Amino acid sequence: MRNISILLLFFISITTFSQKAKDVATTPPMGWNSWNTFGTEINEQLVKDIADAFVDLGLRDAGYNYLVLDDGWMAKERDENNNLVPGPNKFPNGMKDVVDYVHSRGLKFGIYNCAGNKTCAGYPGSRGFEYQDAKLYAEWGVDFLKYDWCNTENLNAKGAYQTMRDALYATGRPILFSICEWGDNDPWKWGEEMGHMWRVTGDIINCWDCKVGHGTWSSLGVWPIIKLRKEIRKYTGPGHWNDFDMMEVGNGMTAAEDRVHFAMWSMLSSPLIMGNDLRSASKETIVTLTNKEVIAVNQDELGIQAYCHSDEGELEIWVKPLHNGEWAFAFVNMSKERIEVDYEWNRHPVKDDLSNRELKADHIVYKIRDLYNHKDLGTTKTNLKSDIGSHDVLMLRLVPDIK
Numbered sequence: 114m115r116n117i118s119i120l121l122l123f124f125i126s127i128t129t130f131s132q133k134a135k136d137v138a139t140t141p142p143m144g145w146n147s148w149n150t151f152g153t154e155i156n157e158q159l160v161k162d163i164a165d166a167f168v169d170l171g172l173r174d175a176g177y178n179y180l181v182l183d184d185g186w187m188a189k190e191r192d193e194n195n196n197l198v199p200g201p202n203k204f205p206n207g208m209k210d211v212v213d214y215v216h217s218r219g220l221k222f223g224i225y226n227c228a229g230n231k232t233c234a235g236y237p238g239s240r241g242f243e244y245q246d247a248k249l250y251a252e253w254g255v256d257f258l259k260y261d262w263c264n265t266e267n268l269n270a271k272g273a274y275q276t277m278r279d280a281l282y283a284t285g286r287p288i289l290f291s292i293c294e295w296g297d298n299d300p301w302k303w304g305e306e307m308g309h310m311w312r313v314t315g316d317i318i319n320c321w322d323c324k325v326g327h328g329t330w331s332s333l334g335v336w337p338i339i340k341l342r343k344e345i346r347k348y349t350g351p352g353h354w355n356d357f358d359m360m361e362v363g364n365g366m367t368a369a370e371d372r373v374h375f376a377m378w379s380m381l382s383s384p385l386i387m388g389n390d391l392r393s394a395s396k397e398t399i400v401t402l403t404n405k406e407v408i409a410v411n412q413d414e415l416g417i418q419a420y421c422h423s424d425e426g427e428l429e430i431w432v433k434p435l436h437n438g439e440w441a442f443a444f445v446n447m448s449k450e451r452i453e454v455d456y457e458w459n460r461h462p463v464k465d466d467l468s469n470r471e472l473k474a475d476h477i478v479y480k481i482r483d484l485y486n487h488k489d490l491g492t493t494k495t496n497l498k499s500d501i502g503s504h505d506v507l508m509l510r511l512v513p514d515i516k
């Protein structure tokens with residue numbers, strides 16, 4: 114009997130204490146992160162201004178809710194009790210004050226640390242302090258932790274993320290756990306158990322199709338990231354997402370390229386984490402980022418990652434099955450010239466083997482909606498005729514026309 118109770122206790126303790134927060138990130142997380150634009154140059158005023166911009170620009174209403182402070186928020190050393198300390202010049206009123214402000218604007222607050230001894234920018238890492246740091250974040254009211262992978266010599270990735278997951282869980286606060294291990298140890302294979310999203314590559318850079326080497330690693334433009342990880346579709350879904358990295362929308366590509374980038378992150382069910390300076394964003398950038406019809410594709414409850422249906426020549430067609438038998442299509446012009454599209458729906462069978470869903474254009478009529486121009490384009494009974502500018506996208510939603 115005693116043995117049975119011990120076993121039972123053991124079982125209860127594993128099922129109770131070893132898991133990630135539930136009911137978090139049931140659709141891809143949406144928010145903003147400081148790194149792409151500000152690096153370590155972050156401070157209290159910036160956070161407050163960005164929180165205000167979320168509200169004033171309609172970003173909160175469009176669904177963005179996590180404001181995430183990346184590397185550089187800490188002082189260079191822990192205090193005498195080994196607690197992390199916010200940089201005193203950057204955050205003179207401490208972190209709780211900032212978190213409270215973000216919460217008062219109806220947003221959630223995210224913070225950054227690293228599984229190694231030091232963060233990538235050289236601030237104190239969490240190795241050996243996981244439970245202490247998690248407790249501190251929970252006391253501040255943190256809702257999201259991005260957990261990086263620098264300076265982790267000899268650490269086992271799955272084990273290191275599990276330790277932090279358990280530390281977060283032990284706080285009793287539902288904290289979204291964002292695994293940032295750059296795809297080095299196939300995090301998609303173990304990430305679902307550990308966290309709510311995982312980076313699938315090294316860092317993004319603001320270009321359409323470039324790679325920039327930094328010695329041991331390279332930053333990747335939008336298309337190199339997509340191409341590298343288009344095959345890992347089956348690992349993404351509600352509560353656990355392939356993270357294609359913070360977006361570079363508004364950071365220097367053309368407006369058309371930004372539309373493609375945003376469309377593709379939405380098609381891929383990636384988290385939509387903005388990485389631009391919201392205080393000075395152009396109207397066009399905000400129009401792209403707040404496009405509710407595109408966001409609805411990203412937030413579709415099925416959470417299926419799009420696949421490349423065809424990539425002949427300069428036109429790539431990406432397809433994403435949506436709930437209720439609906440479909441999203443992205444026709445992307447990869448070329449430097451404008452192209453004309455004349456697409457006969459019946460001639461191109463669309464079947465997604467992963468989700469076992471089929472577009473039945475031969476016996477169901479679908480209504481077609483153009484998501485960037487907010488226009489109805491007729492139905493699949495007639496050919497789709499359109500022209501698409503260089504590096505631009507025609508993004509569509511097909512809805513079965515059932516009368």
Ligand code: GLA
Nearest residue numbers: 148183184233234261293316
């Ligand atoms: C790594 C991550 C980035 C960013 C920096 C911060 O490079 O991949 O997203 O967090 O560290 O130093």
